[in-house]
Amino acid sequence: MPGIAQAIAQYFNDNGGVAGHPVRVITCNERNTPDGAVACANKATAENVVAVVGSDSQYGDEFMPLLESAGISYIGGSGASTAEFSSPYSYPVNGGYQTLLVGNGEQLAAAGCHRVAIVRPDSAVGDSMYTFLNNGLAQYHLTATDVPTKEGRTNYQHEVQVAVGSDRPHDCVTSALDAASTQTFFDSWRQDAPANAHLSALIGSFQQSLVDSMGGADGPLEGALATGWYPPDSSPVWGEMNAVIKKYAFTNNNINPSDPGVQTTWIAYEVFRKVVDGLKGHPVTAQSVHAAFDATGPVSTGGATPPLAWQDGNLVSLAATPRTVNTDVSFQQVVNGELTESHAGLVNVGAALTR
Secondary structure, eight states: OHHHHHHHHHHHHHTTOBTTBOOOOOOOOOTTOHHHHHHHHHHHHHTTOSEEESOOOSOHHHHHHHHHHHTOEEESOOSOSGGGGTOTTEEOSSOHHHHHHHHHHHHHHHTTOSEEEEEEESSHHHHHHHHHHHHHHHTTTOOOEEEEEOTTOSOOHHHHHHHHTTOOTTEEEEEOSOHHHHHHHHHHHHHHOOSSOEEEEEBTTBOHHHHHHTTGGGSTTTTOEEEESSOOTTSGGGHHHHHHHHHHOTTOTTOOTTOHHHHHHHHHHHHHHHHHGGGTTSOOOHHHHHHHHHHOOOBOOTTSSSOBOOSGGGSOOOSSOTTOOOOEEEEEEEETTEEEESSSSOEEOHHHHTO
């Protein structure tokens, strides 16, 4: 994510900057700790940044109050914290994990699953994952089998056995664990080799790179379903992003174009550029950027998301996440070793999300 942010800055500056100004990107690694998140927020304030763009943190409750007090907007976070969907200074571009879970429920039920089991973190967030999945299953009169577990384990064979159950046709199992734990879960699945149960996961914990590493079309993930925020990386909506990576970051092997964090960063900077370009001829400050985002109508992201705006009429009525504006997801499936769309175009799951 820092790599593509720097590449985007070069791309913008080679094309006139933003609102006529050159762009300077400052990065900060919180090292996945709350203290680190606070330190990065303090750095943003000290550097007098105009916005925090394309970030990834689960510690929004710790850092958002610091950004708010400095008047700094948070644009395009990873969807991993409640504060991203509640702070008036936050402008999320995806629908968070809750939208993925609702969409996954709809996708699995529509694919013909008669029984669905979810392997998810044994935590408060994991509890809500189970609830949101059931929201997606509800219109099909299904309720998921719940398999809570700890993330970071070295083996998930017990969870595989509980989730698979009697291993009948039309039984489906979905993983909502983090990326490393999902890979371990899939390794355990391969060892147990269920005969009939069908695999699924959420994009983020399940990417093309994992499909490739597990044997592609000949591996256990062939035919697996996945729900993501955005179209698959083979979609033409990522053409400009891939061209920017190729031109400005061709030596940076850390940038994975199929990673949802990279894609979210790209979308966040595109939205930032289009909104802030409206300030051309005026000072670009944290305060003016915040005001511009509050006043600007729907912004196109080239098909990666629906047009985005954060005015009252665009906000989805969710008490816990009132800043949600994007309730679209992408239904995908591994076909011949490649993640492809199993449903053409984005699918709006707003009705089930607010059920």
